[in-house]
Amino acid sequence: MSTIHRLRSNAGAALASGVIVLLVAIAVIGPWFNPNNIESLDWAHVAASPGLTGAHWLGTDRLGRDLFARTLEGIRVSLAVACAASAISLSVGIAYGAVAGYAGGRWDQLMMRFIEVLSGLPLIFFVIFLTVIFGRSRYLLFLAIGAIGWLTMARIVRGQTLSIRQREFIEAAVASGAGTGRIILRHVVPNLLGPVIVYATLTIPQIILFESFLSFLGLGIQEPHASLGTLIAEGAGEMEAAPWMLLVPGGVLAVLLVCLSIVGDGLRDAMVGDAGEAT
């Protein structure tokens, strides 16, 4: 049974990916159906409660901004940060891990020791420092979060590379005179993609979580833009008077994270099944 097939037969993962696709679709096409944008202030409806009949489907916040529009913006921003940050951690992790695994010996030991030291440090503090020092720009946020994810990715890639290095086609490539850089790029990396994709799917929810955490602390996305984290932080302050301000973004974040981790787990199980059948 192929990986795709096994993933399809996993009802939970299929349902979860359906929910994710739906959420993304709403986040992308929603603004065309919603007359309100993220910044316009509606002083006639300040902290209005949700209702399908009114002008604001999911209510408004303290400043009369439309919560539906802001939540959609939050989904888009959170997903964009997650994609950019995982792209960074993916490329750094693959490069580092593949070089360490392929070089082997002393270089490998040295490079892995460095990772060990880094992962022993409380990196979150350094992310807080970085955002404080260099101001709170969106790009720094990508970098800082990506910088955390690459450690585990490098470890996984290095382990895979060690076993790929022993295979015949690498020997054949060496024999035919291919350079080290070419072997790593053309022969090692393409064979890494399976486990790397699985791990990347598992990191995306963690990155979304981390981004919302930083935004919640006021270190992430800045006004007037919104991420799910900033919306939850605003909502938590207005919990008593306007509970929907908390429940809408909080619920969306929870559903998104749960579905993403179900898909990641399903993908991992499907891949593990593949490897198990091969041996």
Place this chain on the structure above:
Amino acid sequence: MIRYFIKRLAGAVPTLLIIITAAFFLIRSAPGGPFDQEQTLPPEILANLQTAYGLDLPIWAQYGRYLGALARGDFGPSFKYKDFTVTELIGQGFPVTLQLGALALILALGLGLPLGTYAALHHRSAADHAATSLAVVGIAVPSFVMLPFLGLVFGIYLHWLPVAGWEPGSIRHLVLPVIALCLPPLCIIARMTRGSMLEVLRSQYIRTAHAKGLPLRIVILRHALRPALLPVAGYLAPAVASIMTGSLVVESIAGLPGIGRYLVQGALNRDYTLVMGMVIIYSALLIAMGLAVDVLYAWLDPRIRFGR
């Protein structure tokens, strides 16, 4: 065993020193300083302030002075909280944070281990499926969503527990923050225990133990639990790290007077000494946890204790 422990302890000192050094130069390289305010101070006063706090010295001299004071156990004065030393500030807040974190960790272990074992013993039962699905939700929903939600339900609608606030010695104010904080590690621990327990239960010596007629309770407690705990012990240090970071937001939502607020506020205010104190406390805790895990490993797995 003791030699192994001492070796690890000696290895922890340079790690801490590296962290202190990196944090010191990172925070000093931030633009702005602790005396930036709405109104700019007259240059004479600013110069006086900087001399008083030793900020006019070259950075290496400041670093040396800081390390010297630190060796004597002096974290220095806070720049923003006038009349308070960093030791006083942390000393006031730390018991609250420690209470919150320790309760969360105890609860996560105390409920996660039995739950995981129960699910493994009743593999593929309805209870197992329910627990596994609930664990996915518990892991994915962060504490800063869970806590306001719990506050809404149990505080505002049901009036059972206070939503936020703090009274010394009051357990009621800690209930919701502790629950929100412990849920993600609890679910991860339960899931790990279930996985490793399932694996251990399949092994030959467990079958032998069953075959010679030992009651199930003895098989689990005497034979299966110890090896099954190994991966969980490895997760303890990350669990403490996640509880510590979670406690940053949980304290601020629940209005607890812990030390969590000092990290972000201190960094934003350029309160150099306060941030350094926080980094040192947190890193020392993490490193100590790593050491504890090593000892725990050695106890759980005799192969480590007696050398491979």
